[in-house]
Amino acid sequence: MSDFMIRDLLAGKVAEGSQITIKGWVRTRRDSKAGFSFVGVHDGSSFDPIQVLAENTLPNYESEILKLTTACAVIVKGELVPSPAQGQALEIKATSVEVVGWVEEPDTYPMAPKRHSMEYLREQAHLRPRTNIIGAVTRVRHTLAQAVHRYFDQRGFFWIHTPIITASDAEGAGAMFRVSTLDLANLPRTQSGAVDFSQDFFGREAHLTVSGQLNVEAYCLAMSKVYTFGPTFRAENSNTSRHLAEFWMIEPEIAFADLSADADLAEDFLKYIFTALLDERPDDMAFFNKFVDKGCIERLESFVKSSFERVEYTEAVKILEAAAKTQKFEFPVAWGTDLQSEHERYLTEKHFKKPVVVMNYPKEIKAFYMRLNDDGRTVAAMDVLAPGIGEIIGGSQREERLDVLDARILEGGLELEDYWWYRDLRRFGTVPHAGFGLGFERTINYATGIENIRDVIPFPRTPRNADF
RNA sequence: UCCGGCGUAGCUCAGUGGUAGAGCGAUCGGCUGUUAACCGAUUGGUCGUAAGUUCGAAUCUUACCGCCGGAGCCA
Numbered sequence: 001m002s003d004f005m006i007r008d009l010l011a012g013k014v015a016e017g018s019q020i021t022i023k024g025w026v027r028t029r030r031d032s033k034a035g036f037s038f039v040g041v042h043d044g045s046s047f048d049p050i051q052v053l054a055e056n057t058l059p060n061y062e063s064e065i066l067k068l069t070t071a072c073a074v075i076v077k078g079e080l081v082p083s084p085a086q087g088q089a090l091e092i093k094a095t096s097v098e099v100v101g102w103v104e105e106p107d108t109y110p111m112a113p114k115r116h117s118m119e120y121l122r123e124q125a126h127l128r129p130r131t132n133i134i135g136a137v138t139r140v141r142h143t144l145a146q147a148v149h150r151y152f153d154q155r156g157f158f159w160i161h162t163p164i165i166t167a168s169d170a171e172g173a174g175a176m177f178r179v180s181t182l183d184l185a186n187l188p189r190t191q192s193g194a195v196d197f198s199q200d201f202f203g204r205e206a207h208l209t210v211s212g213q214l215n216v217e218a219y220c221l222a223m224s225k226v227y228t229f230g231p232t233f234r235a236e237n238s239n240t241s242r243h244l245a246e247f248w249m250i251e252p253e254i255a256f257a258d259l260s261a262d263a264d265l266a267e268d269f270l271k272y273i274f275t276a277l278l279d280e281r282p283d284d285m286a287f288f289n290k291f292v293d294k295g296c297i298e299r300l301e302s303f304v305k306s307s308f309e310r311v312e313y314t315e316a317v318k319i320l321e322a323a324a325k326t327q328k329f330e331f332p333v334a335w336g337t338d339l340q341s342e343h344e345r346y347l348t349e350k351h352f353k354k355p356v357v358v359m360n361y362p363k364e365i366k367a368f369y370m371r372l373n374d375d376g377r378t379v380a381a382m383d384v385l386a387p388g389i390g391e392i393i394g395g396s397q398r399e400e401r402l403d404v405l406d407a408r409i410l411e412g413g414l415e416l417e418d419y420w421w422y423r424d425l426r427r428f429g430t431v432p433h434a435g436f437g438l439g440f441e442r443t444i445n446y447a448t449g450i451e452n453i454r455d456v457i458p459f460p461r462t463p464r465n466a467d468f
Numbered sequence: 469u470c471c472g473g474c475g476u477a478g479c480u481c482a483g484u485g486g487u488a489g490a491g492c493g494a495u496c497g498g499c500u501g502u503u504a505a506c507c508g509a510u511u512g513g514u515c516g517u518a519a520g521u522u523c524g525a526a527u528c529u530u531a532c533c534g535c536c537g538g539a540g541c542c543a
Binding site: 086 | 512
């Protein structure tokens with residue numbers, strides 16, 4: 001008698017008639033006065049639970065089985081048999097049902113077998129993985145993460161564990177969380193009265209990273225093809241369905257590459273991970289397609305079949321200016337300003353009706369490290385826009401010329417010394433290189449149709465919320 | 469951070485100045501090779517917190533706390 005995951009039983013990987021053991025939690029119990037009960041048992045390995053037939057000849061039928069409620073932990077031994085009724089091909093005819101853990105006070109167990117609001121489930125973050133929807137999200141998140149690593153590994157990329165703590169106080173992208181061991185109630189001061197960070201743990205100010213990009217560039221210029229995939233922290237006071245204070249980001253970086261190669265990589269990468277998801281999680285995707293977002297499977301299938309449209313920013317502005325004559329935009333369109341989400345949605349949903357890569361933006365609205373184009377007014381930046389969500393990837397070719405990089409740093413009012421090692425990369429064997437950033441949670445939102453980013457990460461951290 | 473909305477039973481909500489309600493859940497019973505079953509009964513509340521107006525406040529006022537949506541920032 002061997003242990004099996006319910007997934008393997010339902011997939012037909014175990015012969016009918018086999019003696020088996022399963023370990024899991026009760027989802028539902030239905031009793032028949034004919035002298036038996038049906039117990040749905042779930043172990044997280046698949047969307048569907050397996051049905052256990054428990055007859056009143058079992059010694060603990062009256063004393064325990066008839067008292068099982070949702071979430072009781074059980075070990076079931078029995079025979080895998082064909083089911084005589086509709087609804088499932090196989091079931092387990094139990095020879096023993098051992099109750100490992102009971103549910104105290106079933107009337108107040110927070111996860112009733114009914115539909116709960118997503119807001120309520122967030123308040124029960126420790127119990128919500130037991131629900132159909134969060135269980136499905138969990139498997140999808142895992143499958144996408146595995147697909148990310150497999151894609152890069154098979155193409156010779158190295159996964160670089162860039163630091164979580166950074167002593168660089170000049171990463172640029174938004175507010176940062178401070179990392180310190182100083183006693184907040186008794187801060188050391190310098191003679192001028194400022195906080196004396198030389199006495200802090202790192203001997204200087206330190207923060208949680210907002211991006212692994214600058215660090216990963218160093219490894220790119222040695223290992224050729226690299227990526228980061230890890231947590232990222234932003235201390236912005238953002239209260240939206242698309243922002244987290246702690247989220248996971250994927251940032252590939254490739255050497256001897258220009259913006260076009262970067263866009264090629266983004267397109268191939270996204271199609272790969274979404275194809276893997278459709279292939280490997282059909283049951284979970286069917287659930288999302290039925291109960292969460294009726295178009296999500298078709299949207300993904302269409303996404304992986306499309307060839308991405310590529311358009312210059314300048315050209316995109318012309319398209320939008322022409323469209324503005326017949327289409328009302330809340331915000332005006334003009335060369336030199338960033339595209340609003342309504343503009344991005346128009347391009348990808350109405351005009352091209354497919355994923356779009358917008359390339360070469362005005363330098364004033366983009367970061368200092370993006371490569372200055374020959375026209376002197378644009379940089380080699382790109383955004384990948386997808387129907388139904390808008391921006392899903394932001395990337396660029398990096399400025400590899402030291403003199404141009406220095407000028408851009410100074411233009412931005414930044415200090416050269418703060419970027420000394422980043423600048424070194426341009427002094428010693430510099431090459432054209434490029435990369436992009438993909439928000440992992442936003443990718444899951446897009447794939448599943450779940451609207452709120454707090455529902456696709458196990459324990460969300462947002463302003464005023466770090467419970468659990 | 470700004471704008472808007474919402475806090476009533478375990479959950480989802482109704483109740484807009486006069487005895488606190490429904491559905492679901494849970495519990496008990498009935499029925500059924502059942503499928504988030506079905507039928508009946510039972511259970512269930514400091515109406516977010518504090519102060520105020522009033523003969524009387526879930527309901528009106530003020531403050532605070534929390535949550536949701538949109539905007540900005542971005543991934």
